[in-house]
Amino acid sequence: MSKIQEVKAMVEVGKAKLVPGLVQEALNEGNAAGDILQAMIDSMEVVGDKFSKGEAYVPEMLMAAKAMSKGVDVLKPLLAVESTSSLGTCVIGTVQGDLHDIGKNLVAMMLESAGFSVVDLGVDVAADKFVEAIKENQNVTLVACSGLLTTTMPAMKETVQTLKGSGLTGFKVIVGGAPVTQEMADSIGADGFAPDAGMAVVKAKELVKA
Numbered sequence: 546m547s548k549i550q551e552v553k554a555m556v557e558v559g560k561a562k563l564v565p566g567l568v569q570e571a572l573n574e575g576n577a578a579g580d581i582l583q584a585m586i587d588s589m590e591v592v593g594d595k596f597s598k599g600e601a602y603v604p605e606m607l608m609a610a611k612a613m614s615k616g617v618d619v620l621k622p623l624l625a626v627e628s629t630s631s632l633g634t635c636v637i638g639t640v641q642g643d644l645h646d647i648g649k650n651l652v653a654m655m656l657e658s659a660g661f662s663v664v665d666l667g668v669d670v671a672a673d674k675f676v677e678a679i680k681e682n683q684n685v686t687l688v689a690c691s692g693l694l695t696t697t698m699p700a701m702k703e704t705v706q707t708l709k710g711s712g713l714t715g716f717k718v719i720v721g722g723a724p725v726t727q728e729m730a731d732s733i734g735a736d737g738f739a740p741d742a743g744m745a746v747v748k749a750k751e752l753v754k755a
């Protein structure tokens with residue numbers, strides 16, 4: 546088994562203590578950070594499928610998530626190359642009722658490295674909290690909302706509508722997360738959508754420079 550396959554297998558079974566070392570070994574073998582990250586994302590897909598089939602439960606998902614986070618910590622310095630340009634402040638959070646944060650954290654990390662100052666509100670963030678954060682922080686040019694559950698899509702909609710109806714200006718709203726599509730983003734009035742952390746950077750730059 547290649548090191549990258551070992552990383553994938555150990556994330557799947559939630560071995561948080563083993564994963565960082567294996568990620569480092571995979572890097573030492575010459576694997577690209579992006580490929581190792583993708584292997585871990587694939588693992589989460591596998592765990593999610595098992596959950597859907599009743600072959601894995603919440604604790605297994607949680608352990609896999611912890612293992613992936615530990616692996617991402619090793620990759621962070623390689624994925625995030627500091628940028629000198631300033632694109633303003635991005636307020637980011639996972640919408641109310643939703644506790645998933647791995648994707649949100651990846652997006653935050655990539656936006657920070659692209660030149661945004663990132664204010665991360667965490668998970669289960671009520672619409673009003675996003676509005677408060679815009680008032681409390683200087684030069685907010687982007688608000689990024691993450692959501693992984695179909696059941697929290699109404700909270701995503703409420704968040705976007707609260708932001709748009711707040712009377713505050715100077716920022717764009719980008720949304721994302723597995724159940725989010727371009728059509729959905731358009732229908733709730735978001736300014737942009739991206740399917741992954743890499744595309745989030747491309748879209749975010751496009752939005753704030755427009």
Ligand code: B12
Nearest residue numbers: 593607643644645646647648691694695721722723741742
């Ligand atoms: C890990 C996990 C958990 C962990 C989360 C831990 C954590 N710290 O995040 C825990 C155990 C807490 C959990 C709980 C639950 N989960 Co869960 N979970 C997952 C799992 C396996 C992986 C998610 C993940 O991290 N993926 C990897 C990351 C990198 O991908 P990502 O989040 O999609 O992010 C990428 C893109 O979407 C995008 N993106 C994300 N956010 C944003 C934001 C912006 C602005 C942009 C532009 C882009 C963007 O970029 C990211 C990077 O490329 C998924 C399965 C799956 N296939 O996704 C289920 C899954 C999301 N969970 C699911 C469910 C049902 C639940 C529970 C309801 C289970 C239960 N019965 O309690 C609870 C809900 C708890 C809550 N209130 O939130 C379902 C959702 C089904 C649905 N359609 O609604 C899934 C799909 C599993 C399944 N197949 O059934 N879960």
